[in-house]
Amino acid sequence: MDGISTEVLLFLIAAGFAAAFIDSVVGGGGLISIPALLFVGLPPSVALGTNKLAATMGSLTSTINFLRSGQINKRLVFKLLPLSIIGSGAGVYVVQLIPSAFLKPIILVLLILVTIYTLFKKGWGMESSFKELTKKMTFFIVSAALLLGFYDGFLGAGTGSFLIFSFLLLGFNFVESAGNAKVLNLGSNIAALITFMLFSSVDFRYGIPMGIAMIIGALVGSRVAIKNGAAYVKVLFVGITVVLIGKSIWDYVQKYIFL
Template sequence: MTLEYILSLCVIGFTAAFIDSIAGGGGIISLPGLMVLGVPPAYALGTNKFASTCASFTSSITFMKYKVYDIDLLKYLAFGTLFGAILGVKAVLLLDSSKLRIIIIILMIFVAMYTLLSKNVGNVNKFKGVNRKAVIIGLVISIVLGFYDGFFGPGTGSFYIFLFIILLGYDFKLSAGNGKILNFVSNITSLILFAVNSKIIYSAAIPMAIAMIVGARFGTKVAIKNGAKLIRPILVCVAIAYAIKMVFDIAK
């Protein structure tokens, strides 16, 4: 581990966590970055999960500190996310996750276009309060995205923001806070599996995690301060960038 290597890990980690804490999608930077630095794919997944879990924990704590989340709903949804993530982790051992790529490309483009064209969506919090309908919709979101994060993962944070806005009426800031907290639940579930199977390179994961903690804390505060005017354009850019990256991955 040379100084240059450690600095590269830190730059990659900080940038990924900063973006991820605002609009999700940090994995499009951190995971390829690890592989470019020579970390084998299976170990890159585990190492990235270790660092990103530390980052999502930091973001979650910051959102909670500033009360940018809805505990009344999340106390139900956390169990849905945990259940979905466990199913997703088990499924990934049996199925080929690459078959999801085309579907995710289409969904990412849809998220970007809808967010770009719907000028007023997410600017104002229109959530009606916790009721039976909200809990059912929220549980469906949390189970599906918990499963997706355990099974495949990329863009989970972006999907949380989008679905919380469209289906439940939250604004961008509350959607980001709710999504990040639930994303942490699915992240820690996946991390335990990688750790049990010894797929984490801790000498790379620890410095990257430290940089991600700093990036996540900074990015979360920026998101809370700026709200929709910052989260909207970054969400659009992340969705388009990830769709393009996946197209190139398939074309290889």
């Protein structure tokens, strides 16, 4: 890769694999991949766009793996997919005009509530109880697909966790929820990538090698999740949401205390 040292290339490959392994199951891979891209010197907007290129490659891989395993409700998620795509494209466009900082306090509170609910609802998500959508459930999941698509393009952190939580509320187990979430996440990633490319905010020299590593990480991560079942996914889900909460709190500490 012209212009990229071997050390940087190896660093991006390692970061990409680790990010995709986690992201393929419960999301949150951006916690690893975006700081890695910023660390090698990319401007923030380009780091976000380049991450979307790599993340799209990883999301496609894990989505195919979940589809092959039969852990995705294709009838439902393919109807929701256009909403996720539209929302994400709108989110990327809006973030070019409006700072995303005002959303962060709301997201922190929601992540805490999601984690508490999951921890205290014993046995939740271990077995699938989904039968069919009621009118209330339809309104809820349609709104969630559109709003979380927008959020993924606008800010992104925790999108996977919120998508999984939404499908859990419908009665899917953790593995099915993870599979359903990956389809919508793939759609929002593609829409965001296209929009970032229109703003010339994608560096292919960095994104392609990281994306190849993400393909491998997503393949391994999704297979481990499918093999180990709902209990494994629940532990990883709670772990990642706690990390997201910790990072959000640390960002506030750095901003408002260590001025």
